[in-house]
Amino acid sequence: MPVLELNHLYLEPRHLTLLQHILHQQVPHAEVWAYGSRVTGGAHETSDLDLVLRAPTDPKAEVAGYLALKEALQASALPITVDVRSWWLLPDSCQQEIERAYVVVQTGKLI
Template sequence: MAPKLDLLPRYAEGVLRILDEQVPEAEVWAFGSRVVGGAHEGSDLDLVLRNPGDLTAPLSGLGALIEALSQSTIPILVEVHDWARLPDSFHEEIEKKSLLFRVPVKPAA
């Protein structure tokens, strides 16, 4: 059975809108309790952003993304991580139980 995101659609839409504005070139994966189960209303949303053209290249714009998420009206904490800055052991854990949250809306420059 494929993982399912435990997040109200209106919150997901708000996060997607901010991602589209701030990091349109990023591939975004969700992981953590909202994917594997056990989430509650106040659980955070864990996201990892990847540069689909080069997984080892850090993404630009993460600071602005984090600021936009914190200033939004989305009532949950959204934790954002850059794939290129995470250790390989964390990559392995994320790959085990994650789901694609958003494909890039424009190619990486």
Template sequence: MLDLRPKDLTLLHDLMARHLPAEVAVWAYGSRVNGNAYEGSDLDLVLRTPDLAALPAGRLSRFREALTDSNLPIFVDTHDWALLPESFHPRILARYEVVRPGVPALAVPA
């Protein structure tokens, strides 16, 4: 279970809704998922597009800026899955929590 106060999780969901496309999934990993967080621990997030391609230019930086400008009492370390070294992926896949599943892109009929 994600170690985050309910009001902070609500704010995080609001920021995601305002600053990320609906199809982008957001996963938490690290100490706030592993159960070894303390009050000042940061929150580690990774953003994943449906095709695992990089987010559109500027999208990640605007989301990071919104997090910094928000009233969240912790630092949120946010990464784009596509831009992380592949060697880091297994560490996240070993233990993560889906914060937002993302909405699958609509299939276009042939």
């Protein structure tokens, strides 16, 4: 599966820094992957950012803080919509599509 470098993510550095801060505050134990047009190309300034949350030790486990993260992202100064999904809720076909090209935005802390 092609894991792309963080610099392959089409997102301004200041917005990436803010995003990572929010992720660290709300879901520090989650592994967070970006996927979609901001990774694969074709994105423009107003394209949404697709993220998926995974538990580092067990991708099929639920990640605590999902709803708080969604609220924090909506209330943030990020100028784009961030669509957050939960890996454990996605069908296999969606998981396989994401695994074709993604960027690890946060590795997650092991507990």
